[in-house]
Amino acid sequence: MTSVSAGLAHDIAIIGGGAGGVLTAIQLLRAATAPLRIALYEPQSTLARGVAYATPYPEHLLNVPAQRMSGFSDQPDDFLDFLSADPQERAALAPMFVERHRYGEYLRDRLERARAASPATLVHIVQPVMAMDRNEAGWRLRLADGAQADCDAVVLAVGNRPRPLPARGAGGLSADASLSAWDFDAVRAVPGDARLCIVGSGLSMVDAVLSFVATEHRGAIHVLSRHGWLPQPHAPHAVADFDPARLLSLDLRARLRFVRERVREAAAASLPWQAVMERLRPHGQALWRSLSESDQRRFLRHVVRLWDVHRHRVAISVHEQLQALIDRGQLRMHRGRLDTVMQVGRCVQVGANVRGRPGLALEVDRVVNATGVEMRVPTMRNPLLTELLGEGHARTGPHGIGIDAGDDGRVLDADGRVQPDLWVLGSLRIGNLWESTAIPELRGQAEAVARQLIAR
Ligand SMILES: Cc1cc2nc3c(=O)[nH]c(=O)nc-3n(C[C@H](O)[C@H](O)[C@H](O)COP(=O)(O)OP(=O)(O)OC[C@H]3O[C@@H](n4cnc5c(N)ncnc54)[C@H](O)[C@@H]3O)c2cc1C
Numbered sequence: 001m002t003s004v005s006a007g008l009a010h011d012i013a014i015i016g017g018g019a020g021g022v023l024t025a026i027q028l029l030r031a032a033t034a035p036l037r038i039a040l041y042e043p044q045s046t047l048a049r050g051v052a053y054a055t056p057y058p059e060h061l062l063n064v065p066a067q068r069m070s071g072f073s074d075q076p077d078d079f080l081d082f083l084s085a086d087p088q089e090r091a092a093l094a095p096m097f098v099e100r101h102r103y104g105e106y107l108r109d110r111l112e113r114a115r116a117a118s119p120a121t122l123v124h125i126v127q128p129v130m131a132m133d134r135n136e137a138g139w140r141l142r143l144a145d146g147a148q149a150d151c152d153a154v155v156l157a158v159g160n161r162p163r164p165l166p167a168r169g170a171g172g173l174s175a176d177a178s179l180s181a182w183d184f185d186a187v188r189a190v191p192g193d194a195r196l197c198i199v200g201s202g203l204s205m206v207d208a209v210l211s212f213v214a215t216e217h218r219g220a221i222h223v224l225s226r227h228g229w230l231p232q233p234h235a236p237h238a239v240a241d242f243d244p245a246r247l248l249s250l251d252l253r254a255r256l257r258f259v260r261e262r263v264r265e266a267a268a269a270s271l272p273w274q275a276v277m278e279r280l281r282p283h284g285q286a287l288w289r290s291l292s293e294s295d296q297r298r299f300l301r302h303v304v305r306l307w308d309v310h311r312h313r314v315a316i317s318v319h320e321q322l323q324a325l326i327d328r329g330q331l332r333m334h335r336g337r338l339d340t341v342m343q344v345g346r347c348v349q350v351g352a353n354v355r356g357r358p359g360l361a362l363e364v365d366r367v368v369n370a371t372g373v374e375m376r377v378p379t380m381r382n383p384l385l386t387e388l389l390g391e392g393h394a395r396t397g398p399h400g401i402g403i404d405a406g407d408d409g410r411v412l413d414a415d416g417r418v419q420p421d422l423w424v425l426g427s428l429r430i431g432n433l434w435e436s437t438a439i440p441e442l443r444g445q446a447e448a449v450a451r452q453l454i455a456r
Contacts, residue, residue, distance in 0.1 A: 008147065009150045010037040010038060010150075011152050012036065012037070012038045012152065012153050012154075012453055013139070014041065014157055015041045015129045015154060015155065016159055017041070018049065019442055022040070022107045023071050023446035024450055025038060026114045027451075029114035029118035030114050031454045032120035034119055040123070040125065041125050041129050041141070042124060047108060047111065048103075048107035048108050048111065051182050052103075053103050057101075060100045060184070060210065063312065064438065066079055066096055066097075067080060071443050072443060072447075077090075095236075128383075128384070129143060130142050131384060132393070138150070138153060155423045155425065156424040158382060158384065159427060160374075161382060163374040164374070165369045165371065172341075172342070173367065176366075177343055177367060178369065179367075180368070181370035187211045190215070193218050194365040195222075195366075196220070196365070197348070200370035200371040201224075201231070202231060203312055204371075206314055206318060206322065207370075209325065210321070213321055220364075221330055222350075223334065227305050227335060228334060232309055232310055233314060234316060235272040235274035235275065235316075239278045239279050240266045240271055242279060248286060249290075252298055262279075277310055277313075281311075284311075288434035289432075334360055339352055341367055347365060348366070350364060385428075388403075389403075395416070398432060401430050401431040402432070405423075405432055408423075409424060409425055409445060409449050410423055411424050423449045423452070423453075
């Protein structure tokens with residue numbers, strides 16, 4: 001694939017070459033019946049890595065079984081097809097959580113194939129887009145190296161950004177003392193006897209702990225989060241039998257009651273609670289969109305952590321590893337809200353509030369930020385998004401999270417008017433859709449956006 005950066009013109013620009021951008025490019029290449037100039041703007045030199053698939057390390061697994069990770073809804077076994085041609089091996093792999101880097105390899109393979117068979121052309125421009133303005137044709141993009149590019153339509157696929165460490169004093173920590181759980185190499189390089197405080201207890205924390213297991217880390221690992229819950233394990237595949245549509249007309253409180261009743265029924269039928277979550281999983285967007293605005297707000301304030309810990313689960317083997325570390329006293333879960341971090345010599349003093357009062361003090365050598373995905377665009381520190389909001393080309397999504405878009409994925413400007421030639425997909429649609437980051441949602445969005453673009 002060509003990598004260029006110069007004065008450019010394309011029919012379609014896709015900004016962001018993680019999984020979402022690459023899936024959109026594949027759909028466009030496959031659907032094109034005539035020459036079409038597509039550009040993929042991605043500063044990483046390797047496509048389809050983004051955050052999730054950038055890890056080269058074998059301990060980092062997909063959190064969805066291989067049989068449900070196809071990039072294409074009309075080819076449900078496509079990821080398995082990539083992994084193996086042998087029927088027995090495929091059957092064994094189907095329920096497994098395979099190494100995450102395999103998924104980036106898979107998407108790159110499918111991109112190359114689509115490109116080779118398409119009348120359309122694709123260029124990878126190894127540059128971030130810093131800003132975009134309207135021109136007569138559509139959009140003019142401004143790149144980090146000062147070059148400009150004109151295009152008729154734009155797809156924003158800029159994905160996930162890490163949340164800054166939510167603590168007073170965070171800016172004063174040295175680079176050695178503070179690291180991001182998404183910096184997979186830095187986590188692997190932590191000295192084996194370092195005392196650690198991981199802030200956040202979701203799947204990014206799990207990634208970091210698994211790397212510490214892989215490097216035979218000996219130092220204490222403290223995990224601090226507001227609820228102190230450990231991620232829950234998947235269960236052997238089972239789906240409870242009830243109609244999720246019955247939830248749609250209920251308010252939040254009644255929904256929670258309904259779900260608890262289904263969990264009790266499942267238990268009576270010897271099914272785990274995970275079977276109820278599996279039944280709800282494909283309906284996440286409908287469940288969110290049918291809540292009133294005030295119930296959505298209540299959900300974000302009071303229920304979201306309970307939901308997340310049951311929704312975003314880990315492989316059983318991973319859960320067992322975490323539990324083993326807890327049992328031998330190396331991993332300690334703490335409940336509290338991080339308040340301050342202060343570097344004293346080579347140590348970091350961490351202070352957290354428990355029930356609104358100073359209640360926890362830890363002295364560690366490193367703080368690992370595993371607080372996950374930033375949902376508020378103004379704090380994402382992505383210059384392109386800041387500019388889009390500042391110029392009124394876009395506005396923040398419901399509840400101030402993500403950016404606002406119509407049902408077809410087209411961005412709404414500051415006055416709520418549909419941008420006819422600007423689409424968004426992935427986690428930026430969180431305010432409108434809630435479930436909008438994992439592959440099952442991304443593949444549907446990429447298909448829908450490509451269909452509209454080709455129809456133009
Ligand atoms: C650690 C982790 C593990 C995950 N594991 C799974 C899993 O197992 N299964 C699953 O279904 N989902 C998983 N997810 C969800 C994940 O978000 C999606 O699967 C998917 O990777 C998201 O892809 P994306 O393209 O939307 O975003 P990203 O992967 O974040 O990619 C966005 C890309 O846009 C680029 N970009 C940003 N701004 C600009 C700009 N201004 N100009 C040009 N380029 C720009 C970035 O460099 C980046 O490469 C995981 C997420 C994380 C964070």
